[in-house]
Amino acid sequence: MTQTVLRDCPAPAKLNLFLHVCGRRPDGYHLLQTVFQMVDHGDVLHFALRGDDRIHRANDIPGVPEEQDLIVRALRLLQAEFQRRHGRLPPGIDVTVEKILPMGGGLGGGSSDAATALMAANHLWQAGLDRDELMALGLPLGADIPFFIFGQTAFAEGVGEALQAVDVPDYWYVVIEPGVSVPTAAIFSAEDLTRNTEPVTIADFSRCLVSQTNPSEYGRNDLQAVASRLFPPVARAVEWLGRYGGARMTGSGACVFCAFSTESEADEVLSKVPSEWVAWKAKSLPKHPLAEVLQVDGVID
The missing domain is CATH 3.30.230.10 (Ribosomal Protein S5; domain 2)
Structure with missing residues (x-):
């Protein structure tokens, strides 16, 4: 049926x-x-x-x-x-x-x-x-x-x-929602957006993971400077979470995250997040949880 x-x-x-x-x-x-x-x-x-x-x-x-x-x-x-x-x-x-x-x-x-x-x-x-x-x-x-x-x-x-x-090792992430909604178009249309970063390779990123414990310490988010200028709550969240590791914004904003090797480390930082922000922890997912259930061809290697 x-x-x-x-x-x-x-x-x-x-x-x-x-x-x-x-x-x-x-x-x-x-x-x-x-x-x-x-x-x-x-x-x-x-x-x-x-x-x-x-x-x-x-x-x-x-x-x-x-x-x-x-x-x-x-x-x-x-x-x-x-x-x-x-x-x-x-x-x-x-x-x-x-x-x-x-x-x-x-x-x-x-x-x-x-x-x-x-x-x-x-x-x-x-x-x-x-x-x-x-x-x-x-x-x-x-x-x-x-x-x-x-x-x-x-x-x-x-x-x-x-x-x-x-391949990226498993991490726990603390994510802060700064309380603003960032329109993607406003970030990409900004005159001061960096648009000429030198291309990297997967090998460059993978070598970084061998030598560093925090994947968000590799490279940068080129959109973060513009979003931080236009939306000060983003800048404040990056500054606060950056006390505990390589914090940065995801996508075109507004959420800010930092990676931790253990759940207990993430819990400790999460307990200190100021009450003005919504914050949560999450574990990395190497595969989409629907991949096996729905048997989409090609998702499972």
């Missing part, structure tokens, strides 16, 4: 262990290098097939109209691809989102939600797309979506879509 419900599907957050801007394409998109690392903290999605063909988000998310939600847009793309391949529309889906990750936090929440939705619907509909096909389907909606479907720690280049698996 065909499965009609998928509950408790995680959409994990990501951290950018470093983020370099190495140039700019003629179309205005920036050329990036980064290492994406998933952590075991994020949104949770629930899916149920409908009796019609409607894609529907069953709950409100403040600030995100249903028609603009990446989840809804991604599922409609997959629904259209299903129709192209099979000559008929698949059933619609009701999606309920337990929204945990802040918007404008640099944690990839919207992209992770969309990636989880694509993997879940591909499974429920038995659509038959493999990992690379799902990644290609999601890319026009957001450059981070392919990473979550790729499903493992990755060295990324281009606009973030050219991915290679990379």
